[in-house]
Amino acid sequence: MNLYEAIFVRKSVRKYSMDKIDQNVIDHIMNFADSIPMLFDDIKIKLELVQLADLKHFQSGILTVKAPYYLVLYSTKESGYLINAGNIMEQIVLYITARGLGTCYIANLNLKDKVVEEKEYEQVIAIAFGEGENEVYRQSDKAKRLPVKSIAVFKEEADKNIRAIVSAVRLAPSGMNGQPWRLVVYNNRIHLFSKKSGIIKSIVKETRLIDMGICLAHLLIAAEEMWLEGKAVTLSNISSQNFKKNDYVISVKLS
Numbered sequence: 463m464n465l466y467e468a469i470f471v472r473k474s475v476r477k478y479s480m481d482k483i484d485q486n487v488i489d490h491i492m493n494f495a496d497s498i499p500m501l502f503d504d505i506k507i508k509l510e511l512v513q514l515a516d517l518k519h520f521q522s523g524i525l526t527v528k529a530p531y532y533l534v535l536y537s538t539k540e541s542g543y544l545i546n547a548g549n550i551m552e553q554i555v556l557y558i559t560a561r562g563l564g565t566c567y568i569a570n571l572n573l574k575d576k577v578v579e580e581k582e583y584e585q586v587i588a589i590a591f592g593e594g595e596n597e598v599y600r601q602s603d604k605a606k607r608l609p610v611k612s613i614a615v616f617k618e619e620a621d622k623n624i625r626a627i628v629s630a631v632r633l634a635p636s637g638m639n640g641q642p643w644r645l646v647v648y649n650n651r652i653h654l655f656s657k658k659s660g661i662i663k664s665i666v667k668e669t670r671l672i673d674m675g676i677c678l679a680h681l682l683i684a685a686e687e688m689w690l691e692g693k694a695v696t697l698s699n700i701s702s703q704n705f706k707k708n709d710y711v712i713s714v715k716l717s
């Protein structure tokens with residue numbers, strides 16, 4: 463299974479067996495994670511693998527899933543760091559999924575024993591992972607998602623590659639399944655906007671830009687599968703356009 467195929471079977475897994483994973487598999491995951499390029503050159507990240515067994519003070523909470531392993535992403539805070547974090551973490555999630563293991567994002571993993579101490583780094587997002595206690599795959603028609611017509615506007619007739627890319631974007635996971643992405647497809651470009659958050663969202667951790675990075679990962683992985691080159695760019699003429707109730711995030715040029 464490759465990353466593209468993993469998009470269609472991934473789901474959040476919240477029940478784990480506490481068994482250790484083969485060290486070879488862990489090494490492959492960490493090597494893969496280290497090989498992913500940053501979306502923007504000046505951002506630095508650190509990935510820390512944390513084992514539940516090593517945590518002296520595990521803080522279980524209603525939104526914190528108990529799992530044998532956690533991967534925590536820390537980042538410096540240059541512009542675009544949240545999108546970058548989502549884009550990287552989702553590639554790791556899909557890689558782990560393709561290896562037959564379960565994953566679940568955790569917005570607020572409370573590590574009392576701070577792993578990365580440096581001031582310039584912020585703990586951005588974590589995932590839980592391990593052997594699932596039950597089935598770790600789900601067919602894509604069972605995923606609760608908005609229909610394509612609610613998330614994408616096609617300014618011209620879209621070919622089958624573009625439609626396949628949009629279908630992959632639609633399946634991206636998001637904090638509280640908020641699905642903030644809105645797409646405008648035109649002239650071999652997909653412009654990504656994010657829906658402005660509502661009142662409820664302001665009481666939980668703001669994950670919208672992380673979600674946008676996750677959907678960007680799906681877009682770029684699907685483009686590659688279609689043999690298209692996808693280049694993420696920020697277009698100033700788009701960002702100034704007024705698209706009601708949405709913020710412009712980034713565009714992808716396909717060639």
Ligand SMILES: Cc1cc2nc3c(=O)[nH]c(=O)nc-3n(C[C@H](O)[C@H](O)[C@H](O)COP(=O)(O)O)c2cc1C
Nearest residue numbers: 473474525567568569570635636637638639669672
């Ligand atoms: C940025 C982000 C943060 C999330 N935080 C949590 C969390 O703290 N706890 C949890 O159980 N699920 C969390 N999730 C998982 C979402 O609830 C889940 O992805 C969404 O409901 C869609 O379901 P699916 O992943 O099964 O497709 C998070 C997902 C994302 C993308």
